Amino acid sequence: MSEWLQPGSDEQPITLADRINHALVEFTGCIGTSLDEICSYSLTFGEVYVPFVPNEDDDCDTEDDCNQAWVRVTDITVAYDEKGWDASPGGDGTCEGTCGGTFVVGLEVGVLRCYEVPEGGEAPTAELVLASAMQSMEDMSAIFGAAMNCQVWESIVPGQWQPEGPLGGQYGGFWNFTVEL
Numbered sequence: 001m002s003e004w005l006q007p008g009s010d011e012q013p014i015t016l017a018d019r020i021n022h023a024l025v026e027f028t029g030c031i032g033t034s035l036d037e038i039c040s041y042s043l044t045f046g047e048v049y050v051p052f053v054p055n056e057d058d059d060c061d062t063e064d065d066c067n068q069a070w071v072r073v074t075d076i077t078v079a080y081d082e083k084g085w086d087a088s089p090g091g092d093g094t095c096e097g098t099c100g101g102t103f104v105v106g107l108e109v110g111v112l113r114c115y116e117v118p119e120g121g122e123a124p125t126a127e128l129v130l131a132s133a134m135q136s137m138e139d140m141s142a143i144f145g146a147a148m149n150c151q152v153w154e155s156i157v158p159g160q161w162q163p164e165g166p167l168g169g170q171y172g173g174f175w176n177f178t179v180e181l
Contacts (some may be wrong), residue, residue, distance in 0.1 A: 030150035074106035110174025
């Protein structure tokens with residue numbers, strides 16, 4: 001496993017997994033604390049976001065139990081320089097026995113919120129749909145601001161915001177970001 005020292009540090013080498021995990025946990029915290037009335041937030045990997053049951057210590061009441069935010073890792077690749085070398089810590093393409101390099105991480109950062117489903121399968125009211133759309137735009141803005149101001153990446157490039165719902169008692173959306181570490 002690749003290990004390297006943090007620049008200017010006398011500490012023990014850190015692994016790639018440590019480096020990525022630390023940044024992801026800190027970033028997830030930035031996102032989760034930026035959103036109002038979110039019961040819980042989490043970091044996840046895999047093909048799609050899967051809703052989760054809040055932890056016992058999460059401060060959730062019945063109304064907010066399904067309001068959730070997430071950061072999902074979609075892919076991780078090695079960044080290469082113009083000569084085709086992995087981007088080494090010194091920037092010169094040499095590893096001196098260890099290559100940590102720069103990694104490009106694809107992230108999906110999203111939120112889903114609940115709304116009351118009308119009885120009898122009726123459609124939601126226009127007022128509820130409007131309120132959901134307005135909250136979704138607030139969430140879009142909060143996630144964008146938190147992501148762009150959370151200082152854990154070498155660089156961050158925002159992608160597209162994809163709104164979701166309202167459908168089946170939930171609405172929200174997600175951003176795609178590409179980050180370098």
